[in-house]
Amino acid sequence: xxRVTQTPRHKVTEMGQEVTMRCQPILGHNTVFWYRxxxxxxxxxxxxxxxxxxxxxxxxxxxxxxxxxxxxTLATLKIQPSEPRDSAVYFCxxxxxxxxxxxxxxFGPGTRLTVL
Amino acid sequence: xxxxxxxPQNLTAQEGEFITINCSYSxxxxxxxxxxxxxxxxxxxxxxxxxxxxxxxxxxxxxxxxEKHSSxHITASHPRDSAVYICxxxxxGADGLTFGKGTHLIIQP
Numbered sequence: 001x002x003r004v005t006q007t008p009r010h011k012v013t014e015m016g017q018e019v020t021m022r023c024q025p026i027l028g029h030n031t032v033f034w035y036r037x038x039x040x041x042x043x044x045x046x047x048x049x050x051x052x053x054x055x056x057x058x059x060x061x062x063x064x065x066x067x068x069x070x071x072x073t074l075a076t077l078k079i080q081p082s083e084p085r086d087s088a089v090y091f092c093x094x095x096x097x098x099x100x101x102x103x104x105x106x107f108g109p110g111t112r113l114t115v116l
Numbered sequence: 117x118x119x120x121x122x123x124p125q126n127l128t129a130q131e132g133e134f135i136t137i138n139c140s141y142s143x144x145x146x147x148x149x150x151x152x153x154x155x156x157x158x159x160x161x162x163x164x165x166x167x168x169x170x171x172x173x174x175x176x177x178x179x180x181x182x183e184k185h186s187s188x189h190i191t192a193s194h195p196r197d198s199a200v201y202i203c204x205x206x207x208x209g210a211d212g213l214t215f216g217k218g219t220h221l222i223i224q225p
Contacts, residue, residue, distance in 0.1 A: 031211060033213075035213070042216075043213075043215040047212075048211065055210070056212050059212070093159075095211070097211060101147065101206065105149070107159040107160070107161070109158055
């Protein structure tokens with residue numbers, strides 16, 4: 001049963017610390033998305049990649065957030081320095097993508113981040 | 117930027133009732149997604165559609181591209197259908213989703 005995996009599942013850290021979240025997409029999926037969910041804003045897109053290249057990171061605060069795909073099996077989202085307003089659940093999703101766009105997105109279980 | 121509106125925000129119904137959740141969007145799209153999120157957080161994709169109608173078990177999703185409107189129907193609702201249902205759209209050459217605020221559905225036995 002293919003699934004998107006995310007680590008860690010929970011992270012509590014102090015303001016100013018660096019946070020790294022990892023995502024392993026489903027094997028064969030070439031499109032990876034990062035979303036954030038908060039009570040106030042709901043779900044919002046942070047960034048996404050196709051074939052490891054960033055296609056859209058307009059939803060990401062550029063000064064402190066960075067997203068990369070070191071290889072096809074790993075996507076990372078890094079926050080440095082973290083702030084209390086970054087507290088949220090961060091979801092990774094993966095899909096097959098091509099010329100006509102991406103297929104159904106499969107979501108990981110999320111990383112619940114609390115910044116004190 | 118697309119604006120996605122869902123209604124109702126909250127819905128409580130009795131087991132067995134027919135449920136309808138509505139979604140409208142402001143700008144043309146390439147696809148509309150219906151997602152389900154249970155308490156505890158996991159998000160599951162129910163449907164992805166760009167025209168017409170799709171059915172999976174007791175769930176039916178329809179879309180009217182001209183009216184920029186979609187509906188999700190649940191027939192013979194059951195307490196296990198209790199969840200948040202989220203409408204999301206992609207388009208403008210981009211695959212990242214823009215989400216509605218969700219409909220919180222409670223089915224009472």
